[in-house]
Amino acid sequence: MEDIVSWGRAALGIGLDAKEIGAAPMMLRAVVVYLVTILVARLGKKRFMGRTTAFDVILGIMLGSIASRAITGNAPFVPTLAATAALVGLHYLLSAATWRWHGFGTFLKGRSRILVRDGMIDRDELRRAHMSEHDLWEDLRGKGIDRLACVAEARLERSGQLSVLKAKPPPRIVEIAIEDGVKTVRLELG
Numbered sequence: 001m002e003d004i005v006s007w008g009r010a011a012l013g014i015g016l017d018a019k020e021i022g023a024a025p026m027m028l029r030a031v032v033v034y035l036v037t038i039l040v041a042r043l044g045k046k047r048f049m050g051r052t053t054a055f056d057v058i059l060g061i062m063l064g065s066i067a068s069r070a071i072t073g074n075a076p077f078v079p080t081l082a083a084t085a086a087l088v089g090l091h092y093l094l095s096a097a098t099w100r101w102h103g104f105g106t107f108l109k110g111r112s113r114i115l116v117r118d119g120m121i122d123r124d125e126l127r128r129a130h131m132s133e134h135d136l137w138e139d140l141r142g143k144g145i146d147r148l149a150c151v152a153e154a155r156l157e158r159s160g161q162l163s164v165l166k167a168k169p170p171p172r173i174v175e176i177a178i179e180d181g182v183k184t185v186r187l188e189l190g
Contacts, residue, residue: 021073030071036081037067040088053109053158055098059091109158116154119167129156140164 021029040063063084070080098105113125115136126136136154139162145151152167 026071026073029073029077033067033070033081037063037084040081040085053160055094055109056091059087062087112158113156114153115156115162116148116151116164118153119148119151121148125156131156136162 066075066080066084066087069075070077094108098108113129115122115125115129115131121133121136123133126133140146140151140154143162143164145164145166150167151164153165155163157163
C-alpha cells in the first residue's frame with residue numbers, strides 16, 4: 001500500500017518544489033485539478049458562474065488563483081484542493097444566507113437601480129450607478145430600443161446587466177362611418 005501512495009505522490013509531483021516538477025507530472029496535476037474543480041463547482045450552485053454578481057465573480061477569480069497554485073506546485077497539492085472546496089462551501093453558505101435575509105443579500109450583492117421610468121431618465125440614479133447617458137444608450141440600443149418612449153422601465157440589475165420592460169404602445173383608434181349621418185363606430189385596437 002505504501003508503494004502505491006509513494007507512486008501516486010511521485011506521479012502527481014506532490015511535495016516537490018515547482019523547480020522539480022516535470023512536464024508529465026504538471027500535466028497530470030492540471031487534469032486532476034481540473035476534474036476536482038469541476039466537481040467542487042458542481043457541488044456549489046449553478047448560478048455562481050452563470051448570472052454573476054461581484055459576489056460570484058470573486059469566487060471564480062479566487063478558485064482560479066488557488067487551483068493554479070496546485071498545478072504549478074507553488075502550494076501543497078491536497079491542502080490547495082481542500083481550500084477550493086472550502087471557498088465553494090463558504091460561497092454556498094453565504095448565498096443561502098442572502099436568500100434567507102434580504103438585508104444581508106443587499107449588503108453582500110448590492111441592489112438594482114431604476115434608471116429609466118416611463119420614458120424618463122433618472123439622472124440621480126444614473127450618477128449613483130456611475131453610468132453615463134452614453135452607456136445607458138449603448139445598452140438600450142443593444143436591446144433594440146431607439147426611443148425612450150419605448151421604455152416603461154430600465155433597471156440596472158445587481159449583475160450589471162440592464163433589464164428593460166418595454167412600454168405598451170398606445171392603442172390604435174379606427175373610426176368607421178357606416179352611413180353618412182347615421183352612425184360612427186369607434187374601435188380601439190391593441
